[in-house]
Amino acid sequence: MTERPAVGPPARTRLRAAGLTLPLVAFVGFSFLFPLGTMLSRSVYDPLVADALPETLALLEEWDGETLPGEPVFAAAARELGTALEGRLVGRLGGRVNRVASGMRSVIVRGARAAAEAPAATARETLMGGDPAWGEPATWRAIRTADERFTVRHYLRALDLDRDAGGSIVRQPEELRIYVPLLLRTLMVSGAVTLLCLLLGYPIAHLIANAPPRRARWLILLVLVPFWTSLLVRTTAWIVLLQTHGVVNSLLVALGIVADDGRIAMIYNMTGTLVAMTHVLLPFMVLPLYSVMRTIPPHFMRAASSLGANRRQSFFRVYWPLTLPGTAAGSLLVFILAIGYYITPALVGGSSGQLFSNMIAFHMQTSLNWGLAAALGGILFVVVGALYVVYDRLVGASSLKLG
């Protein structure tokens, strides 16, 4: 922070400074933050059923929930399902109700088809002709439950919680808990990658910081080569090296260390994710460490040893504390970047090396459970946001440097 003049800058100067940032704030808001916000709002706001079946749901308000609803309800449902079928909404509608009670997807879809293609004398016979489950009150209860526009259900699922029959919140049975263990695993992998980066990065940052300027420039280039190389290229490189018939395994076989049929599985699992992510993120650790170590005068260490400290003492009592700002900056940066990693685990992680982001992509693209994807995204967002605030307080986001 710069020191403030006693009076404070005139309002006009402040306005001009703010005005200069305004175009970019507006641009980032429109093209990035607003889409992010609408995505996150999907985790609590889900008007699909309410919009598709308004009349049915209005009639169900007065229903007792025990007996079978009357013919007007069936008629409204048949009509609105037919419209939904024309609008190609039935699949998503079915999926949405299916999340309340499993098995409902096909009930909804068959009911809608029957309403459109095989109308019988009464709407009730029409729907029950599509699927007999329409004759059970449970089906109607599921539809009525799925109508809420605002829901915490996605967040409950994302936190491995559920509502029991009485409506109180309980933890899922152990074998159904997926997302919390995955989040913990992602945090652990990010922590492991951060530690590995620190372990590998600290000595070379020290070496570069204390090398003569010419050599330091060359060594820093070696750190920057992977930094600038495409992520996809680096991931490909690890596949080439580590796969069963890749370079490392072939080398081990040729050297007789490993039998030809005993090749080691080093990729498409957690090892692959760890190794490739450490490689990708190592420059983000080395660069902040280096820029802090460069400013530590070498005579500090000489002073420590002339005062009788041995090398171990002078390292742990003098050098290490001085490098803490760089250690904190590098570690937080690596951890923040690791926690949201998607591409590397997707390509080299196999089934055991998938992380939280991969689950979000799965629900976005494969299961099409967008509400849950948004809730998982919301959780990831909160975790990263909290880490960013820590980073900003500790290191200062405005001091971020590249290379």
Added chain:
Amino acid sequence: MFGLRDGAVSRALYLAFCAFVFVFLVAPILVIVPLSFNAEPYFTFTEGMLRLDPDAWSLRWYDALVEDARWGRALANSLGIGVAAALLATVLGTVAALGLSNPAMPLRRLVTGILISPMVIPVIIAAAGMFFFYSDLRLTQSHFGLILAHAALGTPFVVITVTATLSGFDRNLVRASQSLGAGPLTTFRRVQLPLITPGVLSGALFAFAASFDEVVIVLFMGGLNQRTIPRQMWSGIREEISPTILAAATFLIAFALVFLFAVERLRSRTR
């Protein structure tokens, strides 16, 4: 200079460990280059390659790369989207950095947070959000939509590099220029811009590289006509593993080296 204990042994261990880390950083990338000249469709060195038998080496994957129209289109897409996104990001980012580095800037912490957010927020969440929002605007499967999205991802880099150049900037120069009668625009053009040009250019290179290397948003928003180089590499890795992607990767490595040296040159000019 020192290991933890006295003596040449710990010094040697320390150097050996550092050497190992440097090999770990660079070797995986360099290994790709010779393998892209493999005559066989394998991802490892054949015996012939190790004996330096000329028949074991070939340019066939480079032929395949050049002949495959998809790679050519991908290159054109990557360059077009990257240049447009970098231009947009550089103009907006430079102007914002001028405001941000003014000591009078109000709400600096909040605004910095907003401007840095595209770099910090996991791209998977952003990509999912953009997919919904941009498809409402009919901007998915369009080059324009990708340019907007990639420009947003590139702006933090420009803001950071330009702010860094400006932090060494003597504001008295602005005051001097103004006291000599120059308006804000003239001051910017004649005094500030020449001094921050290296920072602006390296910010532009960073922004271009951010777009050139981006694949998650392309996966979510791009159609067949918006396939970029990383997108093509992605399907290469997932679907049809062939050394063609090694040939493409070799090109990208050469590209990265050019960028690296360009940015280092610019950096040495700002010091």
